[in-house]
Amino acid sequence: MPRRERLVYALLLPLLSVAGGGHAAEVSVAVAANFTAPMQKIAAEFERDTGHKAQLAFGATGKFYAQIKNGAPFEVLLAADDATPLRLEEEGAAVAGTRFTYAIGRLVLWSAQPGFVDDKGEVLKRGAFTHLSIANPKTAPYGAAAMDVLRRLGLADQLAAKLVTGENIAQAYQFVASGNAELGFVALSQVWADGRPTGGSMWQIPAELHQPLRQDAVILAAGRDKPAARALADYLRGPKAAAIIKSYGYGL
Structure with missing residues (x-):
């Protein structure tokens, strides 16, 4: 391969790698306020490793529930409890089978x-x-x-x-x-x-x-067919995210 072609190939290889695993995309994420600092770090690593970008909004879980029920286009919810994701799943506003505990709050x-x-x-x-x-x-x-x-x-x-x-x-x-x-x-x-x-x-x-602070995540209805939403859910259960979560004092 001529030198010029080798150079072009080297420049394109990272882009081809991302494309091979699915086009890079954005995922809209509603995040419980207590998880702000770790999620900012996780999102940066997620983008570096997958090419997908997580657009983060932080707030109270109860307010996110109301916004989601009123049509807010969030694709993933990281709640501060386990009751809200379950409720959204039961009401058809979240994808069944995607709910999991990402952290135990303290x-x-x-x-x-x-x-x-x-x-x-x-x-x-x-x-x-x-x-x-x-x-x-x-x-x-x-x-x-x-x-x-x-x-x-x-x-x-x-x-x-x-x-x-x-x-x-x-x-x-x-x-x-x-x-x-x-x-x-x-x-x-x-x-x-x-x-x-x-x-x-x-x-x-x-x-x-106090009642246990089991913090559950779930893919919402708007993220049902979004590869970036699935990728983020998988990433949150991986070793890099786990290390960040533990470093902020959460249980797993």
Whole structure:
């Protein structure tokens, strides 16, 4: 093969490889807010490895449910619970047989101030704070889990006047990070990276104090015949995604 032809072939080979496995495409993904950081990393690796691009939207699972039922063209949902994907499947808005658990979430009580939150959560009983941040328990599973904890501890009524409610777990985190709340219930993934805390102080909530945070993914009706949607679902179950998910403190 002449040198010029070899050069052209070398330049085209990556494109031919992608085409051989199916044309590169975009997939629209609704992602629970707690999974923002890991999903951004996973999406970058997914595009590098497959050529497909994941267009990500982050928010509360309950709001995504309403949007999907009202015709939002999302093709894959990564929920913060297992109930919402099951419900969408039962209602015909998701593809049967595509639902799976991609992560087990972990709830923490966190303050941006070092030493403010003790490792047993006694700070809640002392009540020496003005604001306690949570995600909206009506639309965000992590907010519902936070209310479970307060009820189990017998503190729901005592602390009700101190609650500040974020639209989703990302906003609940921002209230604490900005100092508008001294502490709050957030996802471990928001304050944990590469196997260690990123700052502040925290209490990792014992699993028995709230309902399990099984986070399920499902291909939605709009993604039924989309190879990129299937490719993303497969990628989320692969070793690269698993390593990223674990590095943010999730269980698998």
